[in-house]
Amino acid sequence: MGGSGSRLSKELLAEYQVRETRSPGSLRAACARERMVPVPRPGGWARPLAPGGLLTLLSRFAFQDLTFLTKQEILLAHRRFCELLPQEHRSVEESLQARVSLEQILSLPELKANPFKERICKVFSTSPSRDSLSFEDFLDLLSVFSDTATPDIKSHYAFRIFDFDDDGTLNREDLSQLVNCLTGESEDTRLSASEMKQLIDNILEESDIDRDGTINLSEFQHVISRSPDFASSFKIVL
Amino acid sequence: MQRQWSLQAPGEPEAEPGGEELCEQEMERLCLSQQPVRVLPYAMVDKRFIRQLREPEGVKTSCWQQWRRRRQTVGRRLGEAARRLTRGCGLWEGALYEIGGLFGTGIQSYFTFLRFLLLLNLLILLLTSGFVLLPLVWLRPPDPGPALNFTLQCPGSGHLPQPGVSKFNNLLWNVFTGRAFNNTYLFYGAYRAGPESSSTYSIRLAYLLSPLACLLLCFCGILRRMVKGLPQKMFLGQDYRSPLSAKVFSSWDFCIRGQEAATIKRHEISNEFKMELEEGCHLLLLQQQTRAQRACHLLTYLRVNILIGLLVVGAISAIFWATKYSQDNKEESLFLLLQYLPPGVIALVNFLGPLLFVFLVQLENYPPNTEVNLTLIWCVVLKLASLGMFSFSLGQTVLCIGRNKTSCESYGYNACDYQCWENSVGEELYKLSIFNFLLTVAFAFLVSLPRRMLVERFSGRFWAWLDREEFLVPKNVLDIVEGQTVTWMGLFYCPLLPLLNSVFIFLTFYIKKYTLLRNSRASPRRFRASSSIFFFQLVLLLGLLLAAVPLGYVVSSIRSSWDCGLFANYLAPWQVVPELVALWLPPPSQRILYYLGSHAFSFPLLILLSLVLTVCISQSQASSRAIRRLRKQLVWQVQEKWHLVDDLSRLLPEPGSGDSLGPESPVSRGSRPRSFCPGFPCPGSPGPRPRGNPSASTLGAPDSPCPALKGLPAT
Numbered sequence: 001m002g003g004s005g006s007r008l009s010k011e012l013l014a015e016y017q018v019r020e021t022r023s024p025g026s027l028r029a030a031c032a033r034e035r036m037v038p039v040p041r042p043g044g045w046a047r048p049l050a051p052g053g054l055l056t057l058l059s060r061f062a063f064q065d066l067t068f069l070t071k072q073e074i075l076l077a078h079r080r081f082c083e084l085l086p087q088e089h090r091s092v093e094e095s096l097q098a099r100v101s102l103e104q105i106l107s108l109p110e111l112k113a114n115p116f117k118e119r120i121c122k123v124f125s126t127s128p129s130r131d132s133l134s135f136e137d138f139l140d141l142l143s144v145f146s147d148t149a150t151p152d153i154k155s156h157y158a159f160r161i162f163d164f165d166d167d168g169t170l171n172r173e174d175l176s177q178l179v180n181c182l183t184g185e186s187e188d189t190r191l192s193a194s195e196m197k198q199l200i201d202n203i204l205e206e207s208d209i210d211r212d213g214t215i216n217l218s219e220f221q222h223v224i225s226r227s228p229d230f231a232s233s234f235k236i237v238l
Numbered sequence: 239m240q241r242q243w244s245l246q247a248p249g250e251p252e253a254e255p256g257g258e259e260l261c262e263q264e265m266e267r268l269c270l271s272q273q274p275v276r277v278l279p280y281a282m283v284d285k286r287f288i289r290q291l292r293e294p295e296g297v298k299t300s301c302w303q304q305w306r307r308r309r310q311t312v313g314r315r316l317g318e319a320a321r322r323l324t325r326g327c328g329l330w331e332g333a334l335y336e337i338g339g340l341f342g343t344g345i346q347s348y349f350t351f352l353r354f355l356l357l358l359n360l361l362i363l364l365l366t367s368g369f370v371l372l373p374l375v376w377l378r379p380p381d382p383g384p385a386l387n388f389t390l391q392c393p394g395s396g397h398l399p400q401p402g403v404s405k406f407n408n409l410l411w412n413v414f415t416g417r418a419f420n421n422t423y424l425f426y427g428a429y430r431a432g433p434e435s436s437s438t439y440s441i442r443l444a445y446l447l448s449p450l451a452c453l454l455l456c457f458c459g460i461l462r463r464m465v466k467g468l469p470q471k472m473f474l475g476q477d478y479r480s481p482l483s484a485k486v487f488s489s490w491d492f493c494i495r496g497q498e499a500a501t502i503k504r505h506e507i508s509n510e511f512k513m514e515l516e517e518g519c520h521l522l523l524l525q526q527q528t529r530a531q532r533a534c535h536l537l538t539y540l541r542v543n544i545l546i547g548l549l550v551v552g553a554i555s556a557i558f559w560a561t562k563y564s565q566d567n568k569e570e571s572l573f574l575l576l577q578y579l580p581p582g583v584i585a586l587v588n589f590l591g592p593l594l595f596v597f598l599v600q601l602e603n604y605p606p607n608t609e610v611n612l613t614l615i616w617c618v619v620l621k622l623a624s625l626g627m628f629s630f631s632l633g634q635t636v637l638c639i640g641r642n643k644t645s646c647e648s649y650g651y652n653a654c655d656y657q658c659w660e661n662s663v664g665e666e667l668y669k670l671s672i673f674n675f676l677l678t679v680a681f682a683f684l685v686s687l688p689r690r691m692l693v694e695r696f697s698g699r700f701w702a703w704l705d706r707e708e709f710l711v712p713k714n715v716l717d718i719v720e721g722q723t724v725t726w727m728g729l730f731y732c733p734l735l736p737l738l739n740s741v742f743i744f745l746t747f748y749i750k751k752y753t754l755l756r757n758s759r760a761s762p763r764r765f766r767a768s769s770s771i772f773f774f775q776l777v778l779l780l781g782l783l784l785a786a787v788p789l790g791y792v793v794s795s796i797r798s799s800w801d802c803g804l805f806a807n808y809l810a811p812w813q814v815v816p817e818l819v820a821l822w823l824p825p826p827s828q829r830i831l832y833y834l835g836s837h838a839f840s841f842p843l844l845i846l847l848s849l850v851l852t853v854c855i856s857q858s859q860a861s862s863r864a865i866r867r868l869r870k871q872l873v874w875q876v877q878e879k880w881h882l883v884d885d886l887s888r889l890l891p892e893p894g895s896g897d898s899l900g901p902e903s904p905v906s907r908g909s910r911p912r913s914f915c916p917g918f919p920c921p922g923s924p925g926p927r928p929r930g931n932p933s934a935s936t937l938g939a940p941d942s943p944c945p946a947l948k949g950l951p952a953t
Contacts, residue, residue: 062286062289065274065276067282068276070318109495113496113499114490114492114494115500126281126283136282136283140281140282148318148321152277162487179511182489182490182504182508186504188505189505189507189508191508191511195511199482199486199514202482203483203486206481206482209869209873210875211876212876212880223481223483223484223487224487224488226481227484228466229771232343233488233489233491233492233493234488236492236493237493
């Protein structure tokens with residue numbers, strides 16, 4: 001049960017290489033490029049690391065083009081990421097290759113008090129067992145939660161964060177878990193069973209357009225577009 | 239992008255051509271699309287891959303593509319710089335970050351609003367000094383000739399024609415009342431200019447047009463921000479509330495750091511949800527009332543509103559009498575008190591008023607949202623009405639508006655008591671502005687701080703009940719909007735009042751931050767950032783309109799002082815414009831300008847605008863009809879699809895051991911990702927459903943707290 005809908009799987013990449021040799025015309029004609037398919041490496045990198053300072057590395061890897069972060073924010077993110085690594089692995093090249101475990105990321109003050117912290121880390125993690133974040137995953141996280149990210153991408157990732165069972169839709173269990181995360185587990189804030197049922201009924205009534213009992217991504221984005229303070233609350237700044 | 243399981247499920251027939259085509263179509267679409275790579279919702283490795291597919295390295299990009307890419311980066315950098323500029327170049331970013339982390343975006347929005355007002359005031363100041371002050375200082379126009387001979391019979395012997403001579407020559411007192419600045423550029427009276435000519439820069443025109451231009455700019459800026467924060471209401475026939483689902487999904491502030499803040503936020507969210515559910519039940523009960531009950535309900539509404547309306551009328555008449563008394567008795571020995579009587583009465587009224595309103599509204603037992611909204615509306619009405627009454631009563635004493643006094647007949651204003659009436663009006667507004675700020679400071683340090691210290695020191699039922707002060711965002715917003723309205727009112731009489739207001743706002747930020755962090759507790763009622771942006775901007779807009787109306791009236795119809803200021807020889811300040819138009823523009827342009835200002839142009843324009851409005855309204859109605867039709871169609875299609883799936887699974891052979899098309903295999907429900915949405919590939923389709931009615935679990939259960947809840951229709 002993958003649900004890792006944002007990863008081009010290794011099989012897919014390999015298929016691409018195969019398909020390229022088999023039928024070079026189909027996609028090549030559309031994309032108009034040479035036969036150039038990156039070879040997936042264990043760390044997920046597609047080209048060899050070049051020596052050099054951090055700034056040249058960052059400009060080489062074009063983080064500014066691939067994220068919504070400014071250069072200062074990327075450098076700050078790199079500094080904070082390096083603080084989570086053990087002392088001996090803090091060189092520039094190693095930090096770009098290393099992965100940090102989930103517990104360490106969850107210890108960041110920006111995430112510590114967040115009820116969705118485990119879901120956030122799971123969603124952005126690209127490791128096979130979804131339990132560690134690389135620097136690029138961390139940058140992806142900050143990019144989606146930054147000020148300048150488009151509402152579309154924010155709502156897309158919000159959907160994936162709220163989808164607790166990773167099945168691609170928000171069903172009643174997802175919604176009930178979401179509400180429990182929001183209100184907390186203490187006795188005076190927890191909603192009773194009937195209140196929870198009424199709340200979820202109201203939510204589904206309003207947002208489930210095709211009446212199938214679940215909320216899919218486009219319905220979710222439609223609902224979110226009617227809430228102007230979503231973009232300002234869905235923000236994490238280091 | 240594609241579901242993992244469609245490639246990994248064991249025993250499955252070969253990856254169907256459908257699945258492969260889908261993937262290929264998706265890749266083609268991504269390669270061809272013009273969207274920047276950063277907008278795609280994939281991991282960075284994949285984004286890099288797509289980027290390479292679009293523009294592989296080693297392939298020479300054409301000059302045009304390179305230029306386009308450079309233009310995009312430059313455009314992006316410029317956009318970032320412009321955004322930073324409108325946010326004040328990072329002013330107070332650290333403080334806002336801290337406040338947002340501890341209290342959430344609702345309270346942070348008040349402090350962001352303060353920053354917005356500071357920038358607005360600095361912009362107004364820049365305009366005024368750039369167009370009026372700098373040319374005045376640089377060009378040094380000659381003084382006008384001696385004034386016209388002034389003879390007027392003033393009633394009351396021994397009445398000093400110059401009320402400006404005060405018994406107290408205390409410097410501090412003169413600063414507080416504005417007398418010390420009487421001949422400086424702070425007030426209208428000190429501005430002088432020679433007669434108009436066709437070749438020199440017209441200070442008069444600049445002085446006249448800069449308040450109007452500033453008000454217009456502020457109007458556009460506020461309107462823009464208001465529209466951005468407009469909560470989207472559903473106009474498709476449902477009740478007039480913002481959707482609960484949108485509230486639920488956007489309720490957590492991800493910028494919160496700190497465990498206590500998170501706990502407080504959870505309490506707020508829980509209260510909000512419970513309130514919403516209560517409100518929903520209440521609404522349902524209301525809809526089931528008979529007509530007689532509804533009429534009764536409306537009467538109770540009327541009762542409390544009429545009562546509060548009477549209180550408001552009483553309050554503003556108190557302000558009227560206070561202002562009149564203060565102006566009529568300027569030479570009394572108690573004039574220290576009388577100088578600040580109008581601001582004092584306004585402050586008292588605005589302090590007691592909300593308390594009374596809250597008490598009265600709570601007696602009626604309305605649902606919580608209605609209570610809050612009603613109280614808020616009446617507070618806004620009281621605040622703006624008190625300012626309006628203050629300016630009206632000033633107008634009555636100085637300009638004899640609405641009454642006939644002999645001293646006003648010859649010159650159009652009360653020339654006996656006021657030699658330079660613009661200065662007097664400017665001084666009143668100056669005093670009001672200073673008094674408001676001093677009140678803020680006094681409340682912060684003489685009320686909140688001792689309250690916190692006493693509550694911390696003593697313990698007991700009374701002190702526990704008193705508790706620290708609640709940081710109420712609406713009340714603070716109304717105070718700051720009042721200050722801004724006074725500044726706008728005074729733009730014509732006291733052009734440097736925005737400078738003063740900027741200093742006050744700057745200091746208010748730190749005082750309020752100190753009060754919030756040290757002396758307050760978070761309010762249990764949640765104040766959403768979105769509704770707050772809309773509310774702030776709406777109140778600000780009302781204040782702007784309140785300030786613009788007297789200004790327009792004075793500029794166009796009231797005779798200026800004969801003896802001071804720029805418009806001494808004009809019937810009304812606006813008369814400068816026709817004179818300059820005649821001096822500067824050639825006759826054809828003059829004719830065009832006169833035509834544009836006449837009725838013959840405004841009537842066709844009005845008709846044209848009505849036509850445009852009609853077209854827009856009919857378009858939106860047609861769109862909402864189309865949306866309703868499409869929704870019904872979507873529901874019907876999904877129901878039909880599930881019927882077909884059920885039929886198919888019924889017709890398939892019975893599941894044997896190892897047969898891959900059993901009910902527990904995901905393939906039996908169709909291998910196409912069910913929720914494939916346009917624009918972005920969806921993270922996947924739902925897992926296997928239990929057989930039978932897909933919406934069986936959502937029928938209304940008999941134990942729900944609200945009777946007659948609308949459940950989901952069964953398929």
